[in-house]
Amino acid sequence: MSISRAKPLGSLYEECKEYDLVLVPDAPLASALNRRLDKPHFGPFAITPRRLAARRREKAEDRLAFLEITETTDLDWKETAYAVGNILQCWEYQGTAGAVLEYDSYATEGTYAAVECIEGMDTTSGQLTDYTIDTGQSIAVVGYKQLTALERSILPDEYDTIDPFTDDAFDYPPFRILDSPAAVIDVVLETVTEENADDVGVVLDAASQYSPLIESALESADIPFYGGPGFTDDPHHRAFLQLLRSAHAGRDTRVGDVRPLLTQLGMSVDIEHDEKRLFDLNRSAVEWLLEFSEEIHSHSFGSALEAYERVTDSSLGAFREELETLGVIDDFVSEDAVDRLEFYLQSYEVPIERENEGVLLADAKSAAHVDRPLVFYLGLDEGWTHSSPRRPWVDRDQEFERNIRQFQLLLQNGVEQYYLVEDTSGGTPVTPCLYFDDLLDEEFERFSDLNSVQYSRTVRETQDGFEKEPLDISPEEVETISQSSLSTYVNSPRDYFFSRLLDNPDKDYFEEGNLFHDFAEFYVSHPDVITDDELEEVAKVILEEVDPFLRGVDREVRLTKYRIGLQTIVEYLEANPPVGDEVVVANGGWGRNFFAKYYDQTIDVGHTERWFENTDLGLKGKIDLVQSPTQLLDYKSGSKKSAYSIVKNSALDPPSDKPNFQALLYLAHQRTVQPDETLQFTFFHFLETLDDVVTGGGSLDDCLTTVTYHPLSFNEYIGRPAIFTELREEAPNDCNKTFSQVEYDEYRDVLDAHEFPETRDRDELIDSEFGQALTDRMVDAVGDYKYVKNGCKQALRHVLRIRNQNYFRDDVDVFEAFVQERLTELNTRRAGDERFPVEGLGGEPNYRYVNNRDCILEEGSR
Structure with missing residues (x-):
């Protein structure tokens, strides 16, 4: 798929000009077509369905409906806002005001009352519902797929549709990568002047940090602009709200918390006091604010506003009018009343008078047309993605198609387009708008993976971070989970x-890992093809595949790395060929192998790259090599881990701060294939001896870490005679000496009489009831000698070491239950019944292992 080329406005006008009436999906397109009229036209020419039905500029009917309902009913403000949003949205998609009442979960008493009130109002939706187009006109519809069901309802039986797209692809301009938001803003300011401002449009996510930055930059440069800051963006409006809020915040309010308010009030307080409580400051500096806070309960909104105006020498007439419209100007300023006012201002855009002159600032998620010759696009990141409503009356596929068509049109405005973006933010790649995933054939993770130009600039400091739009996921139930997803x-x-x-597309280490895995799989099937000379060729092939990710200076080092890694894999497989003729997992392999294609061969063994999906356990994964029915192997290119760390990092209660469940998960599956068998899982770190091999050393054993599953409980395992023999022969000296003087039955009696504790800490084990009982029994049998007590400590450490480096039946049983609990929890969250929290089972996440850091807001987002 590619970006469809939009028809130029001139071409679109030529298709439309002979019609009596042209319906379009948004007002800017209508204005652009109307400006191109080249002959007198009676009545409207290009117009939106709402403007046609209402015969007036469209108004924010959600706000008007909210005001009407709060005035005429007893519904509280939040219930009213919720009902109004559902009613108007459902009306847009289903065509009638009462359609929302057909959905039982939304048909509340409050919604019934709100519907009755809205149906009695003079709204554009109501006029649109009742409107009929004169059938005596010739009618064209531009962008029919972008109209909603309510907008389409006014169409007569006969009309023509005009597609705003051609059959050609749009060759988008390069992404111009800058190193900070401030650098992006500077590029705009280098081009825009007061004289050419009317020829410039800027498209951005209104919720992003680019919005206040471009507004303040244009204002500082005395360049006119419109379409940007709204009612609540006015500095005095924001400061007045913070004044009301801070007055109720209590005596623990810190100076830093109210510094913007202090600045607006003209109260100079040194920054060194930011961490101090406001009430502990010298009262002369903030005397008015402290007195106002102490008197807040005697103020109405009107008197509080007057007090603010006096101290700031300002006039907030628009705010006063809005308080009067809300009917709260004479209400006392209680904390609940301030909450309601803030809720209202956050929920609805209060209309303000604007002068439509200068640079046009356009929200990326509003209209698709910006009729300016020069258009800058700022960010183009995830914030540009629409969040489809999660409501039963919304067809999300149609909504997605409508949004992606709008996005394609938006990208092509103007004679010249400039895409100004960041490649990273806070050291993490910036994810391009998600629509690019569907529109571009390239694989990419960041803008530099696409057609891009890098700019390096010296710019002023700016704030960090982006506000992210919440994204929905499919409610389909997850039946199985992989080890990486579980971790x-x-x-x-x-x-x-x-x-x-x-x-996320591949990176160099992903590409390398896949090629090494493919080579290992191919070698098992065709060892005769890979000679010593051929290994050098394979290394060069891998280098060529990974080369797009590398700097030139890295090639020789990487070639050496690949050659040694391949040699190590071959050495292991020659010494340890897989055994057994049966395929020991339920499902087949990947079915793809780079080297099989390269050598024009097929993979004809059942031991490699075996995919399994165990729905009974809720587990899935891919086994690199089935060494034998009881031994699995996984190739690793990273640093070697010990058996102790592998078992430790698969802990469940509490989880490790480096959770990794691969070995435990694969062994859980494999024991269903080979029940009652001792199983092994080996990690083969084939690059572990890279430095040693370069200097002429290296041992294959240094690359291997094996963990074992025993089909017994831990207590049963350590109660076997073989473990007693280990204590007599393989443990440290004092242990050998002590246990050589007793019989197995004495050791076994301690195990039968005392439960081994759950602890995995050696000191806790030594001090436990079990540890004391073992020591007492050995002292009674051998004598009260220092070496006996020390030998018992050595024995306990030896037994605990077995526990901490292996898996037992109870461990896997608990893990299987743990997986089922996580799947139930996961599906509850996917269904929308609760949010996905930032914190995991172990509390605050280990951010070293968080892959989407920029998407995660801390504190309030949890």
């Missing part, structure tokens, strides 16, 4: 949530 979910459910939404 991510346990560390941070929110990170798991974003990992399911965002597709």
